[in-house]
Structure formats: structure tokens, C-alpha cells
Amino acid sequence: MTETPEIQLPEDKPLEIAGKVYQSRLLVGTGKYHDLMETGHAIEASGAEIVTVAVRRTNLGQNPDEPNLLDVISPESYTILPNTAGCYTAKDAVRTCKLARELLDGHDLVKLEVLGEHKTLYPNMPETLIAAEELIKDGFKVMVYCSDDPLLAMRLEEMGCVAIMPLGAPIGSGLGIQNRYNIRLIVENAKVPVLVDAGVGTASDATIAMELGCDGVLMNTAIAQAKDPIRMANAMRLAIESGREAYLAGRMPKKLYASASSPIDGTFF
Amino acid sequence: MLVQVNGEAMELPSGATIAALIEQLTLTGKRLAVEVNEDIVPRSQHPQFTLNEGDRVEVVHAIGGG
Numbered sequence: 001m002t003e004t005p006e007i008q009l010p011e012d013k014p015l016e017i018a019g020k021v022y023q024s025r026l027l028v029g030t031g032k033y034h035d036l037m038e039t040g041h042a043i044e045a046s047g048a049e050i051v052t053v054a055v056r057r058t059n060l061g062q063n064p065d066e067p068n069l070l071d072v073i074s075p076e077s078y079t080i081l082p083n084t085a086g087c088y089t090a091k092d093a094v095r096t097c098k099l100a101r102e103l104l105d106g107h108d109l110v111k112l113e114v115l116g117e118h119k120t121l122y123p124n125m126p127e128t129l130i131a132a133e134e135l136i137k138d139g140f141k142v143m144v145y146c147s148d149d150p151l152l153a154m155r156l157e158e159m160g161c162v163a164i165m166p167l168g169a170p171i172g173s174g175l176g177i178q179n180r181y182n183i184r185l186i187v188e189n190a191k192v193p194v195l196v197d198a199g200v201g202t203a204s205d206a207t208i209a210m211e212l213g214c215d216g217v218l219m220n221t222a223i224a225q226a227k228d229p230i231r232m233a234n235a236m237r238l239a240i241e242s243g244r245e246a247y248l249a250g251r252m253p254k255k256l257y258a259s260a261s262s263p264i265d266g267t268f269f
Numbered sequence: 270m271l272v273q274v275n276g277e278a279m280e281l282p283s284g285a286t287i288a289a290l291i292e293q294l295t296l297t298g299k300r301l302a303v304e305v306n307e308d309i310v311p312r313s314q315h316p317q318f319t320l321n322e323g324d325r326v327e328v329v330h331a332i333g334g335g
Contacts, residue, residue: 029335039333054334057275057327058301060294069331070300085334095307099329102302102309171335198335220335 012248015215017193018109018141018162020079022049025210026240027081027195029220030069033229040072042223046233050079052111052218054086055100080104081143083111088124090114090131097135110135111165111197111218113145121171121198123147129155136160145197148182150189157192164190165218168209169199172221176205180212187213203232203239210243211251270322283322287315290326301330 015022028048033039043051051073073080082100084093097110114131116124123146135142136159143163144156153164166186169175176199177183187194193215200206200219209217217240226232270283274290281290287310291297303310304327310318320326 030333031335033333052335053331055302055329056332058294058296058299058330060275060277060328068300069333080331082331083334095304098309099302099304099327100331102311103300103329103331218335 012244015193017050017143022079024049024237024240025216025244026206026236027052027216027218028223028233028236029083029218030073031220032224036067036069036072038229039069042229042233043073043078044233045230045237046223047237048078050081050218052081052083052220055082055096055103075104075107079109080107081109081111084113084131086115087113088115088127090127090134093127093131094134094138097140098138101140108139109141109143109162111143111145112161123167125149125152129159132156132159132161143195148179148186150182150185153186153194154189157190161192163193163195163215165195165197167198168196168205171198173199174201174205174222174225175199176201177208177212180208183209183214184212200236203235206236206239207243207246210240211246213247216240270320272320272323273325275326275328281320284319287318287320287326290320291315291328294328296328299330301328303328 027050087093114127148166168177195216196209197218
């Protein structure tokens, strides 16, 4: 019996952000989990290498032995991406990033998000632009959460942001990618990585983002609030890989009418 | 002297350093960042940096977030 040679697919170019190469295109948050153990297991199952954290006041009078998030998600094993969640002004966002840099021993990769209002958590783009400019001037590498406006995305890239991260739908909504055309336009124009950040609800949403040509997806709630977060983390890992493969393969064109898969020639009836 | 730590009033001996404050909070050795009156105080300066009456101190750490 002859051995069938294993099919070798051409290798994909890995994701590169601010000069660092990542094998995984799935980025995950660490919020909304039941406990740190679940957080750790879900992140492991997701295969993510970039993990977001928030910066908040230390509880005074807390139990000194209370485990810390960065003990579970250690900066030695993961690229920690501090966010500016909860900031509604450029000033608060810049302040948060400076604290994060100090917290992480000079690590200067940040996720900038400046929010507009509480109900939608929609990005406040005027404040985002101000904060991005100040942070870049101060030496930060800015991954920017933004609206899905192709012109603003280009502007952020020109300013020097290292990744453009338009929302698929409002944070925590799980509504999926609401404006595929805009995401596609942003991807087509961009020379830096484009990652959908926010709005993914389930695996198919993540796959769609990747099929549109996004370089990655950042999600939190879709995994953390699933009935079984660890299983969903694994589903998302597979979804991202599938979507990427489908994008690289190039999908068939959509047609309005059927086209038989079996030949008509040779029918005997 | 009275200082504000994470929004709470706190009585500290006059001339107390950030390192002393962190020790009093039983947070020595923890991964945290400190800001005094909205300016970062690098970790290397915690042993020397003395606080003054009315200073607003923020002690922050990383928690779960997306």
C-alpha cells in the first residue's frame, strides 16, 4: 500500500501587531467570568495570546492573599492588553493608559476605548482621536476601538494607531456584525491589522468577521456569558480558524438560481 | 496628616512615603501602580517619595475587563 502524502496548504502569514507576531487571531477579555479559575481555563481553551484587562482602584482593606488576575494571566505567558473601558473623556483614557504602563513595567501596547454614553457604549470618536494623538506622542502603541466609519478608520491609521478595531455591534450586545460592508471597506483600505472588537454573540459571528478579511476578533461577553464558557472559548478558536481559512480560500460567487452539482450528461431517464 | 487614598480619607504619619502607605495597606509586593495628584509615581521612587497633607493618591491594579 502506498502512503498518501499529507496535503500541505500554503502557510498563512501570522498576525503581526506593533512588530510582534501572534499565532492566534482571537483576542479575549477577562471580564464577567464567575471566578479567576474559570477565566484562566476559558482563556487557555481559546488559544488567545493577547488578553485584555481593565485598570481599577485596588480595594483597600482587601484580603492580602486574594488572588490577582495577573497571577492567573501572567504577563510572561500572555501579551496583556490594558483597556480604557469606563472612560468617557480623552483625559481619563490617557491617565488610565499611563497607569497601565506603570503597572505593566513599561509595556506600552494599549486598547484605547473612549465611550460616548451609557446605553450603547458607542465609541466617542472626537475624544478617541484626541486621546490617540496624545498617547501616540507619548510613545504608546495604540489599538483603537472605533466606530465602523471607513474614513475615521483611515484617519486613525494615518495618525499611527497599530490596529484598527471597529465594533461589530454594541459592547456586550451579542448582535453580531451589523454592517459587513463597512467592515469590508475598512479592511480593504487598511495597512495595519483590523480586528472586530465587540458585538460577537456566537461562533458564526466570529467566522463572518474573519471571512470579511479581518485580521482578528476581540471578544469577551460571548465567551464569558455562554452557559459553558470553556466550551464556547474552544468554539470561538475553531470559528476564527475556519473563517480565516475560508477567507484565504476565497468563497464561490453568490448566484440567484441553482446550478446542478451533478452533470446532466449521461442521464439514462 | 490627612491624605485621600482611592477616594477615602486616611491618616498617615507626617512625611510618610508611598512605600510606607503600601505597607500599611498590606499591599507590599503586589503588582500595582500609584498616582499622586494625577501624576504617576514610578515604582522605583516609592521608597523615597514622601506624601503631603491633602495629597490625592490612587492605587490601582488590573482586574477582569474586555
